[in-house]
Amino acid sequence: MSAVSALVRKHIWQALNIRMVLEQQSPLKVVFIIVFAAFFEAGLCLLFLDAFKFLDSLGGIGVMVISRLFSLFFLGMGAMLAASGIVTSYTTVFRSDEIPFLFSRPLSHGQVAVYKFIESTLLSSWAFFFVIVPFVWAYGWHERLSPLFALWLFVFSLPFLAICSGIGTILTILMVRWMPPARYMKWPILIVAAAVALYFWRESLAAYQATREGQFSIASLAPGFQYSTNPLLPSWWISEGVLSLSNGQWFRGFMILNVMISSCLLIVGIISALGRRVFYGAWLRTVEGDSGTARRPVMFLRWDRPWKFINDQVRAIVFKDIRTFLRDPMQWSQALIFFGLLGLYFTNLRDLRYHSLPDVGRNAIAFLNIFSVSAVMCSLSSRFIYPQLSLEGQGFWIVGLSPVTMTMVLVTKFVTALVCMLAASITLMVLSTLMLGYSSSMMLVSILVAVSVSCAISALSTGLGSVFLDLRQRNPAAIVSGFGGTLNLVLCLAFMIGAILPFGLIFHFSAAGHITHAQFNMGVRAASVWLIVITVLTTVIPLRLGRNALKKAEF
Known part of the structure; x- marks a missing residue:
């Protein structure tokens, strides 16, 4: 993987030269983004802290919610990272202008796939840290945790990001390689999307039907707690591992960290194997799709007739x-x-x-x-x-x-x-x-x-x-x-x-x-x-x- 490390070092040098990029931007834009980001982070910190205080005021129910909220938060973040990985990896892995150049170099297809997976992870994970920093600060402040809590969270976040983004990359490669053309998948996708939306709508109605007017019910959060505490999910690994190390349970914490690192390496191995076997064929499908049959030159031609008075x-x-x-x-x-x-x-x-x-x-x-x-x-x-x-x-x-x-x-x-x-x-x-x-x-x-x-x-x-x-x-x-x-x-x-x-x-x-x-x-x-x-x-x-x-x- 020396070739992959060389390509990654290229991105590191680009990141270190960010000062040159900022000098080319307008000062108004740079100042506005910095001020907006600072106020946004501060607002999220206060919002999360106020939410923890509200849950604490509920008594026993609040204590139960707070103790499980950490894993529930990472369950949601993991799902969003996987979805973001699908979108980002399709653009990065299959639509990048760099792919033909990399295929012409002395690189295996597996190395190209791993390199593009790393690039996709970096692109899709910056928002993760942007949201997690205020949540972690509010959670640590409310629970009176040691400053090492932030350090352990950063260590666990790296394999967590790779696992979630890797799942999205794997799904993208498989779908691009074997999914039927879009003209055959339009109605199945719409039906599946409607079924999923109907399922979640019924679940939300069932969760709130037990409540009376103006009452708060913990039942609305029960499905999320059930999924987030599943010991087979990465969201449970990161929450349990960070809390274990923060509370001095070293053996349990490092054991979970080893599980996450090994799972991350397994994901990388699967992506490398898919890269060697199916990545090139999947990329050819996207290239052939761009040069396929000609489409109608005009969209919605009939719309032009009712507006003749304009x-x-x-x-x-x-x-x-x-x-x-x-x-x-x-x-x-x-x-x-x-x-x-x-x-x-x-x-x-x-x-x-x-x-x-x-x-x-x-x-x-x-x-x-x-x-x-x-x-x-x-x-x-x-x-x-x-x-x-x-x-x-x-x-x-x-x-x-x-x-x-x-x-x-x-x-x-x-x-x-x-x-x-x-x-x-x-x-x-x-x-x-x-x-x-x-x-x-x-x-x-x-x-x-x-x-x-x-x-x-x-x-x-x-x-x-x-x-x-x-x-x-x-x-x-x-x-x-x-x-x-x-x-x-x-x-x-x-x-x-x-x-x-x-x-x-x-x-x-x-x-x-x-x-x-x-x-x-x-x-x-x-x-x-x-x-x-x-x-x-x-x-x-x-x-x-x-x-x-x-x-x-x-x-």
Whole structure:
């Protein structure tokens, strides 16, 4: 494995030269990421610590939950790492431009597979440490554990990461090699996904049916405890091993560590064996799939007919953007996952008994839901709307020669983004308000905030995307990571806070009884005027700046 170690050392040298990469980035982006990460970690620390204090206040039930929560946490992290390993390993192992080069070197296929597995593990595990640090700090602080607790956890985390990511890599290699083509698997995958979703939905209903209104039931956590305490799972190994060494049970702790290391080496051996036998054939299937039969050149051709009343140029731009978006699964899958998770959460608000909370609690949950939807919209607008014009690439000059004006292009892209944002945000806002059983005033405020945030972030992303146009980049992530993309995200988040905070304070003071009904109505009217003013300014100014920038640009 000397060749693999040489390739790994190459990544180590790249990591050590991260300073050179940071020097090429805008200072605003670097400072914003550092500050955001620091506040995020601090917030998670306080959140986990407050959760442990809450469980401790429950008495005997809380003590039982806390003692098993460590293994339950790693069960969830292990499942997410395995799923992340499947996604990351497919891109790293089969879609990397480096694979043909490695196959032409004096490397065996098994060595290439092991090297790509290590690379995939490194790519998929950084978020693991980003989340685990605040949880470990809160758990160690609450349980009064020694500082060695963090050291033992780090030692056990390395084989744990390799095991979970290795399982994902093994499944990916096997599926790519022997799974039938996608056209045969579409309906089976949908049926299996629906069956799994139905199973978990029934399990969640069964867990909550035993509870009365407003009560907390430990039964909702029992299935997770049953799985997390299974001695055959890596989540139990890491939790028991770390706690054993932290409590001075050296023999038991090191025995479990040896089990994890041997399991990790077994995973590496299996990947190496699969690499020698099936990896090359699986890679050839992906290459042959890219050059397979030709597809229809136009998606949704029939959609064009019902929209004949729209200007031909506008209709062409809209459908071109929709087809480009739908042809890239990496784009629409992210939007589907984010909004799908929010929709799943909102539909289960009554199962969580949030609708039976006092007015102050329901008010807090309602505005937290508004905040979560708005934050997702800001993230997706920066990721998808901002780089739209830049992704036109070297062919942008063709637009300049066509009968379509730059103003029409800008307005069309803004309206298209706005319609998509409005459809998702208003649906989620109305669903959240209905599930919480709130008044019509809260629903109107939610819809007003959704419309305002949609207009503002669509205009900011479209306008600033025109001002900071970058036609040399083909990678959307590279376009977003520049100064303009960072500035756009900061301004979107600032508008979101400025739009939500006044209404949140007014509704909170009203629910807590600090203001009268007349003062509440006056405050809502004042906040509405403020929201309309900042929405108009945030919508008009970026679009005007973008229009002027496009008129002056030379393509």
